[in-house]
Amino acid sequence: MSVLQLFPPDGSGQNLQGLYLAMSLHQQASADDVFIYANYIASLDGRIAMEKADSGEFEVPASIANPRDWRLYQELAAQSDVMLTSARYFRQLAKGCAQDLLPVGEGDDYADLVRWRREHGLKPQPDVMVLSSSLDLPLAALQSLTDRQVIIVTGSSSDANKRALLEAAGFPVLLAGDGRIVEGGRLKQLLIEHGYRSAYMIAGPEVHGALLSAGVLDELFLTTHLSLLGGDRFYTIAGRELKKTVGLQIQSLYLDQLDTGSQLFARFRVCDREPLTDMEVGS
Numbered sequence: 001m002s003v004l005q006l007f008p009p010d011g012s013g014q015n016l017q018g019l020y021l022a023m024s025l026h027q028q029a030s031a032d033d034v035f036i037y038a039n040y041i042a043s044l045d046g047r048i049a050m051e052k053a054d055s056g057e058f059e060v061p062a063s064i065a066n067p068r069d070w071r072l073y074q075e076l077a078a079q080s081d082v083m084l085t086s087a088r089y090f091r092q093l094a095k096g097c098a099q100d101l102l103p104v105g106e107g108d109d110y111a112d113l114v115r116w117r118r119e120h121g122l123k124p125q126p127d128v129m130v131l132s133s134s135l136d137l138p139l140a141a142l143q144s145l146t147d148r149q150v151i152i153v154t155g156s157s158s159d160a161n162k163r164a165l166l167e168a169a170g171f172p173v174l175l176a177g178d179g180r181i182v183e184g185g186r187l188k189q190l191l192i193e194h195g196y197r198s199a200y201m202i203a204g205p206e207v208h209g210a211l212l213s214a215g216v217l218d219e220l221f222l223t224t225h226l227s228l229l230g231g232d233r234f235y236t237i238a239g240r241e242l243k244k245t246v247g248l249q250i251q252s253l254y255l256d257q258l259d260t261g262s263q264l265f266a267r268f269r270v271c272d273r274e275p276l277t278d279m280e281v282g283s
């Protein structure tokens, strides 16, 4: 089943498989730079996670998660040198309620992605950087990723004993902020210093907000599932702490029209500018 290209407008059908893989995101960064991109699936009313009544945990709603979006998620992962995620992901993993985010290409349906990485000179799996202020990270969950480098990133005021314990367990801890919080600009600098050329941000709104506020996110991939979820206990993609309005320019838009649930696949470039004031619009 193909998807319909709406923008740039040409109305052609495109295969879902390979749609994002053709973007060569691992080659977008200019010399001595890194290309950082994020990806979400949201309902039409903007929910990326809802609170589960029984556990109190926030999870991606099962009614919008779907294999066609997951295929594109994996294609984006395949093009990354490193995936940026949150401490909370590993805490949820330890409790058995995390969405399965890793690794790339597990199972026959995704074997082509493992091959694609090999053919394009990338390591079998992207590294993982975990952002945390608290450093409350379950070691067993971190250790479950045996096939790639896992690095912790935190602020320099975080707990030094916890940092030492993580280092002793084999997880390098890097500092990217003067307080306990990781600053987006410092994180980008770290990525460049470590030779990463493409970084895929798969965390929630806080990490996303840190990147957007610092103006270091290059692109946003957003799947909008055409369903309304309602409710008042949810996350959106931008979080509470966005320090400025962020402008976006659409690069591509596809319609995935299915009887079982339709969705839009959008790719945006972040313009990182404040909107025009009323006075500027009028002049």
Ligand SMILES: NC(=O)c1ccc[n+]([C@@H]2O[C@H](COP(=O)([O-])OP(=O)(O)OC[C@H]3O[C@@H](n4cnc5c(N)ncnc54)[C@H](OP(=O)(O)O)[C@@H]3O)[C@@H](O)[C@H]2O)c1
Residues within 6 Å of the ligand: 039, 040, 041, 042, 047, 048, 049, 050, 058, 059, 060, 085, 086, 087, 088, 089, 099, 131, 132, 133, 134, 135, 136, 153, 154, 155, 180, 181, 182, 183, 202, 203, 204, 205, 206, 207, 208, 210, 235
């Ligand atoms: N629908 C989707 O596409 C999608 C995608 C991603 C996530 N989600 C969902 O959204 C919800 C929230 O996700 P999340 O927990 O990954 O989100 P998050 O809000 O980005 O991250 C939360 C945790 O990450 C650490 N963190 C965030 N920003 C930091 C910074 N600047 N410096 C240092 N540490 C920082 C903190 O860990 P410490 O507490 O250890 O300090 C914080 O508790 C989850 O339910 C998840 O499943 C949905």
